[in-house]
Amino acid sequence: MQLVVARIGRAHGIKGEVTVEVRTDEPELRLAPGAVLATDPAATGPLTIETGRVHSGRLLLRFAGVSDRTGAEALRNTLLIADVDPDERPEDDDEFYDHQLIDLDVVLADGTEVGRITEISHLPSQDLFVVERADGTEVMIPFVEEIVADIDLERQRAVITPPPGLIDDRAEIASARGESEADGPAEDGQR
Incomplete structure (x- = not known):
């Protein structure tokens, strides 16, 4: 099953980082370095997360192959989609995906x-x-x-x-x- 886990926002700085609007309760799992995510529109992906960090309360990501502001700006409004096992459950019984x-x-x-x-x-x-x-x-x-x-x-x-x-x-x-x-x-x- 595929789920939208984030939407890419504007570019941050000049080294290819982007702001991300998180749409998952587990960003540390779904948006970790090394994660490969499908995209919508599909023409921009898949994207592999190279680095991630929090800056002023916002998650910033950099993707493999995107090294400048122009490349980052081209990804704006792209949805990031993760493959999730439909039977997977959060650790806490009171939480749900x-x-x-x-x-x-x-x-x-x-x-x-x-x-x-x-x-x-x-x-x-x-x-x-x-x-x-x-x-x-x-x-x-x-x-x-x-x-x-x-x-x-x-x-x-x-x-x-x-x-x-x-x-x-x-x-x-x-x-x-x-x-x-x-x-x-x-x-x-x-x-």
């Missing part, structure tokens, strides 16, 4: 269907499930213990216990409050 979570059905604790995970968004503060609902809309669900109660890979589902308002439609919230959508919330306790 993105490919294990994509396409899981998302349900409430009572079994009510919410949607399907289409993407994992890795933000600095937390990860988010991007969930596509049956009507085609998307909802973002924080991947935190308080909300995601269970990940069941056998049954291919994620069970969530969301706080009020996280997945509710505006119409449903308004209906529960006894107001129409156009009314909006009452201000200053007045109606």
Whole structure:
């Protein structure tokens, strides 16, 4: 199985280094010197990582055969793709690879269907499930213990216990409050 593990950003300096937007929880494994990565677009790869280092909180990589700024700039926006064994699991039982979570059905604790995970968004503060609902809309669900109660890979589902308002439609919230959508919330306790 192939997974996107990073996107190449702008060139850094004049010796062929590039900034990298990491898209893996294990950059030390997937983006280590010596790793050979496929690319998208495919015409630019495969690329072999020669060196890697962190500078001002950003990962910088240099690839074999890319020794100047012009070569590095030509790689900008290229996706780096690693081959991953689909049965491989993180060491911690409470951790999951993105490919294990994509396409899981998302349900409430009572079994009510919410949607399907289409993407994992890795933000600095937390990860988010991007969930596509049956009507085609998307909802973002924080991947935190308080909300995601269970990940069941056998049954291919994620069970969530969301706080009020996280997945509710505006119409449903308004209906529960006894107001129409156009009314909006009452201000200053007045109606």
